[in-house]
Amino acid sequence: MIREQTSRQALIRAGLTGALVWLLAAPLAKAQPITIKIGYVGRAEKKTTISLLDYPPDNDGVAGARLALEDNNTTGKFLNQRFLLEEARVKEGTDPTDIVLQLAGRGISFVILDLPADMLLKAAEAGRGRGLVFFNAGAIDDRLREEDCRADVIHVAPTRSMLADGLAQYLVFKRWLRWLLVVGSHEADRLFAAALRRAAGRFGARIVEQRVFEDTGGARRTDSGLVQIQRQIPLFTQGAPAYDVLVAADESEVFATYLPYRTRDARPVAGSAGLIPKSWDAAHDQWGANQLQNRFMQLFSRRMTALDMQAWSAARMIGEAAARAASGDAQTMLAYLKGPEFALAAFKGQKLTLRDWNLQLRQPILLADGRTIVSVSPQEGFLHQFSELDTLGIDRPETKCRLK
Amino acid sequence: MKLRMAMWQRLIIGICLPVALGSEATAYKAYVSNEKSNTISVIDTGERKVVGTIKVGQRPRGIAITKDQKYVLVAVGDDDTIQMIDTASNKVVDTLPSGPDPELFTDDPSGRLLYVANENDNTVTIIDIERRARLGDVEVGVEPEGMGLSPDGKILVNTSETTNMAHFIDTDTRQIVANVLVDSRPRFALFKDDGSELWVSSEIGGTVSVIDPLKRVVKSKINFAVPGMRQEAIQPVGIAMTHDGKTGFVALGPANRIAVIDGATHQVQKFLLVGQRVWHMALTPDEKYLLTTNGVSNDVSVIDVAALKVVDTIQVGELPWGVAISQR
Numbered sequence: 213m214i215r216e217q218t219s220r221q222a223l224i225r226a227g228l229t230g231a232l233v234w235l236l237a238a239p240l241a242k243a244q245p246i247t248i249k250i251g252y253v254g255r256a257e258k259k260t261t262i263s264l265l266d267y268p269p270d271n272d273g274v275a276g277a278r279l280a281l282e283d284n285n286t287t288g289k290f291l292n293q294r295f296l297l298e299e300a301r302v303k304e305g306t307d308p309t310d311i312v313l314q315l316a317g318r319g320i321s322f323v324i325l326d327l328p329a330d331m332l333l334k335a336a337e338a339g340r341g342r343g344l345v346f347f348n349a350g351a352i353d354d355r356l357r358e359e360d361c362r363a364d365v366i367h368v369a370p371t372r373s374m375l376a377d378g379l380a381q382y383l384v385f386k387r388w389l390r391w392l393l394v395v396g397s398h399e400a401d402r403l404f405a406a407a408l409r410r411a412a413g414r415f416g417a418r419i420v421e422q423r424v425f426e427d428t429g430g431a432r433r434t435d436s437g438l439v440q441i442q443r444q445i446p447l448f449t450q451g452a453p454a455y456d457v458l459v460a461a462d463e464s465e466v467f468a469t470y471l472p473y474r475t476r477d478a479r480p481v482a483g484s485a486g487l488i489p490k491s492w493d494a495a496h497d498q499w500g501a502n503q504l505q506n507r508f509m510q511l512f513s514r515r516m517t518a519l520d521m522q523a524w525s526a527a528r529m530i531g532e533a534a535a536r537a538a539s540g541d542a543q544t545m546l547a548y549l550k551g552p553e554f555a556l557a558a559f560k561g562q563k564l565t566l567r568d569w570n571l572q573l574r575q576p577i578l579l580a581d582g583r584t585i586v587s588v589s590p591q592e593g594f595l596h597q598f599s600e601l602d603t604l605g606i607d608r609p610e611t612k613c614r615l616k
Numbered sequence: 617m618k619l620r621m622a623m624w625q626r627l628i629i630g631i632c633l634p635v636a637l638g639s640e641a642t643a644y645k646a647y648v649s650n651e652k653s654n655t656i657s658v659i660d661t662g663e664r665k666v667v668g669t670i671k672v673g674q675r676p677r678g679i680a681i682t683k684d685q686k687y688v689l690v691a692v693g694d695d696d697t698i699q700m701i702d703t704a705s706n707k708v709v710d711t712l713p714s715g716p717d718p719e720l721f722t723d724d725p726s727g728r729l730l731y732v733a734n735e736n737d738n739t740v741t742i743i744d745i746e747r748r749a750r751l752g753d754v755e756v757g758v759e760p761e762g763m764g765l766s767p768d769g770k771i772l773v774n775t776s777e778t779t780n781m782a783h784f785i786d787t788d789t790r791q792i793v794a795n796v797l798v799d800s801r802p803r804f805a806l807f808k809d810d811g812s813e814l815w816v817s818s819e820i821g822g823t824v825s826v827i828d829p830l831k832r833v834v835k836s837k838i839n840f841a842v843p844g845m846r847q848e849a850i851q852p853v854g855i856a857m858t859h860d861g862k863t864g865f866v867a868l869g870p871a872n873r874i875a876v877i878d879g880a881t882h883q884v885q886k887f888l889l890v891g892q893r894v895w896h897m898a899l900t901p902d903e904k905y906l907l908t909t910n911g912v913s914n915d916v917s918v919i920d921v922a923a924l925k926v927v928d929t930i931q932v933g934e935l936p937w938g939v940a941i942s943q944r
Contacts, residue, residue, distance in 0.1 A: 283758045283778050283779075286738060286757055286758050286779060287757055287758065287778075287779040287780070287781070290757065290779070290781060290783070290792070290795040291795070291797075500735075500759065500777065500801075503717070503735055503736060503759050503777075506717075506736055507758075528778075532780075532800075535780070535797060536797070555799075555800050555820060555821060556800070556820075557777070557778065557780075557800040557801040557819075557820040561870075562820070562848040562849070562851070563800060563820040563821070563822070563848060599846060599847075599848065600846060600848070601848070
């Protein structure tokens with residue numbers, strides 16, 4: 213009798229302990245792990261760059277996602293969660309619908325996208341009604357967060373306007389208020405120039421003149437070398453009204469990298485060359501960032517790019533949501549990400565959160581000169597009633613986004 | 617003259633009972649790690665002055681004094697080791713074999729073992745201090761940082777900054793026995809002296825989680841609302857607690873404040889304005905003063921614990937990070 217009672221008590225105790233263990237210490241549980249499958253859809257083509265140093269590595273972007281998967285799986289080991297990544301590449305101008313449907317068919321509910329804006333919208337449309345959640349890791353177009361925003365696309369990449377504002381705040385802090393704006397002849401260049409003009413207007417800088425650098429085609433590297441460039445750039449930059457800084461909008465990598473040290477007047481260059489606003493840089497080591505840089509280097513034997521970081525952040529957001537919501541269900545996790553509790557630690561000195569009106573990740577913007585981080589915006593003194601990070605980019609009162 | 621007085625007092629303490637001293641503050645040595653200068657500033661807490669500077673390795677951060685008071689241990693992360701400073705000579709005399717990029721560590725109640733968080737390889741290293749030997753490693757989450765040991769020495773808690781957990785490690789078996797999720801980027805873990813609570817600060821989450829060490833659940837969360845300060849600037853890091861567990865102190869990083877917490881109710885009682893980017897703290901053994909390291913303003917604030925007032929500021933080296941205070 214006594215034995216029976218004891219064993220019953222022991223059973224109850226064991227049951228309670230079991231429940232506790234199950235609740236609190238998932239690694240000890242023997243249950244089937246929750247598997248969270250993530251897709252990564254990137255571009256098949258690589259961007260042409262002026263500098264060899266900027267030439268994108270084959271695994272640009274997806275490498276960041278892979279590192280985040282390792283980080284997620286280390287955490288998942290303790291929570292009985294497992295993360296898998298599948299990668300696909302699509303050619304520019306093709307329809308990504310089939311790829312998205314294939315990924316969905318294989319049980320993938322989270323898709324990280326590094327695609328041009330129109331292709332991204334097609335990919336997201338393909339997922340409509342299938343409960344997919346997309347993370348935009350590559351496209352900086354403001355319109356994706358404004359008139360083309362969607363309730364199932366979270367934007368991890370900063371926008372052109374965030375990048376432009378981050379740069380403008382620093383130039384204004386330096387009192388370099390007179391800008392010579394040089395714009396490339398491609399659509400992306402014009403969009404960046406528009407963001408820079410908006411930034412100048414917001415923060416009190418003045419564009420003394422705007423010039424267009426026509427892309428006449430041609431190779432970035434030639435056997436005849438740099439002789440002509442040394443003559444062309446001074447000619448192109450001469451005769452401008454007095455200016456403090458040359459600001460270049462050249463996302464297409466046609467000319468901006470040739471500007472520093474070659475301008476007619478001795479002036480610093482910023483924008484697409486010189487002092488560049490970006491979400492990440494290989495030189496960034498503050499706020500524990502060198503730990504991430506070290507992990508990345510160990511895994512891939514190369515330095516981490518901004519696209520790698522954007523993909524890392526996207527995959528870490530998925531990991532955070534799974535850990536915090538204790539779930540692998542896409543909609544439960546999406547609800548967590550959209551909720552007030554979500555915060556991402558991403559080595560930027562403060563938490564990154566989502567703008568609830570358009571699902572853009574708030575983030576500081578690094579200003580890099582290729583060797584060091586010169587500064588990090590928002591700059592001191594640019595105040596905001598809600599978050600100083602909202603001094604970067606299009607703010608709630610100006611948004612055209614209606615999430616649906 | 618003042619210095620001589622202090623030494624004379626210490627002599628008395630050595631021979632007689634401290635009670636004989638009355639209300640005169642006892643002088644201790646505070647050792648402050650200057651992350652940028654690669655030095656340790658030695659402060660005489662009675663005089664509130666830097667009385668010595670010790671050159672150490674690259675990027676000194678975590679700092680503690682051995683139980684026998686013979687050595688100051690300092691983690692020099694970029695040299696991947698822990699240096700031992702002889703407290704008699706103020707010179708680096710030896711090193712301990714940590715893993716890569718050691719940051720914070722704690723010793724066991726006997727003073728024999730040292731548990732070290734190695735930020736760079738997701739492990740906690742166990743070191744025999746006497747033999748200067750590495751006894752083993754425990755695999756933990758991504759970017760281990762905070763280290764707290766239960767008063768009985770049986771449970772070691774490590775926090776991992778990217779995994780966002782407090783890992784409970786059985787020090788006998790060296791196995792993880794539980795993991796508690798806390799808010800983003802947990803940086804510091806401290807048990808109350810009676811072992812009833814474990815406090816874990818989350819730098820990015822902006823909170824301190826109060827964990828029940830037996831049930832291993834977060835029983836309450838301390839939030840900090842500094843009037844006129846944006847939420848992102850509130851980044852809790854270092855924690856200190858009085859022996860009776862009645863008062864806790866939390867360093868709020870770029871909010872430039874120390875929060876004073878009621879140890880029983882977990883309510884914030886007061887914010888004390890200190891220097892810029894306050895990292896860590898240490899109480900003098902008599903608990904009369906609390907010293908804080910202010911990373912950006914290159915100084916140490918001295919807080920009168922009874923009055924809850926900042927009473928002094930001491931200039932130290934560049935980017936002070938950690939602080940440890942001798943028992944005598």
